[in-house]
Amino acid sequence: MARDEALPELLDDRDPDYIRDTLPLAWLLATLWHRAEVRGLDNIPDDGPVLLVGNHSGGNTSPDSFAFSLAFASYFGVERRFHQLAHKLVIASPGIGAFLKKHGTIEASHANAEKALDAGAAVLVYPGGDWEVHRPSWQSGRVDFAGRTGFLKLAIRTGVPIVPVVSIGGQETLFVLTRGEALSKALGLHRFRLKVLPVSLVIPWGVTLGDFIPRLPFPAKLTTQVLPPIDLREKFGDDPDLDEAYDYVTGTMQTTLDALADERRFPVLG
């Protein structure tokens, strides 16, 4: 089969056997270190493309992403095509980049997401990106997509349902003191799609600038709730109003995050 008739090349790096072999490590970390709990997986359609939209927490290591990926692969099997969108600097990181690619992570772009959905994949996207993932830790219970509506346009264009994935606990695996957006701008990092340069308190380095060096996450309890699918055209008509759809999706997620926050009695311990 010619390349243009086969899967797009960027989807080729995903390796189900590799994912299968690394599930035990993910299970040990998720179960013993983070006491992770993922609820509502049966809300995800059993087959076909779906856009999983999550709130992003935990800095670049994003432990709730790997806990959800473990849950997804265990529940649906490693055979089901599942891709996650990530910042290109994360994918380009030595070591971790190759690991993530084998797990199906691809560079975040509309074109890449559309190719994955066209291939029938479940695609996990974090519209809040580096802005949300580096929000100060005391804003842990806030969904903050910074007004980005690209995920809505993608869902409308491809006609796939949105399934919200709401997590809490990730922002307690490090303590972000400030996003450092002014510093990022002053250093010109925004030219590399880096709008933030966070100042955080992490193990074992103490206070750090940026989020580039490996660290040990605090053993925060992670809880994720998967919500029922949202068909934007069914809900808002053939030509959905983006502001209305944005408010609906983020509002639904915020309500769920508030409920998850109410369940927590202590930071980190859960």
Next chain:
Amino acid sequence: MRLEECIEIRAPRDEVWDFIADADNHPLFMAGLTRWDVKKGKHLKKGSRIDMRMSVGSAQVGSLIEVVECDAPADMAWTSVTGIDQRGRWRLRERGDNCTKVSLRLAYQAPGGILGWVVDQIAARDVRRNVRRSVEALKEQVESGVERARVRRAG
């Protein structure tokens, strides 16, 4: 990892078998079950396929399983097609009048070499508890059904 739990049920073997062979009954007694989708037909027979998951630690682990042996009313065995490698068996043996010894055997192996072995050891506690609760719930379900039938007949 190999686990086995046995229990004696005060009911004829045929009745216990009929209860187990009805796929719709499994969510009533299988502990920790989070998914039980029977692919076709509610009556389990050789070739039946079921998508099953069980909550273990932070994941819902399981497999698409296929019934590979169905020798009524004595043995039903299955093996995994996809997902976690597993084999299982229901073994029913008569123990005098109206009493059946039921054994549930489960053998499974997580992928990933040494780490998989570590996971098997840690997860065994949860899985063993689920298997134990399952046979106890089966006993309760079957014996209460037998009792209801006896009362109906007497009434």
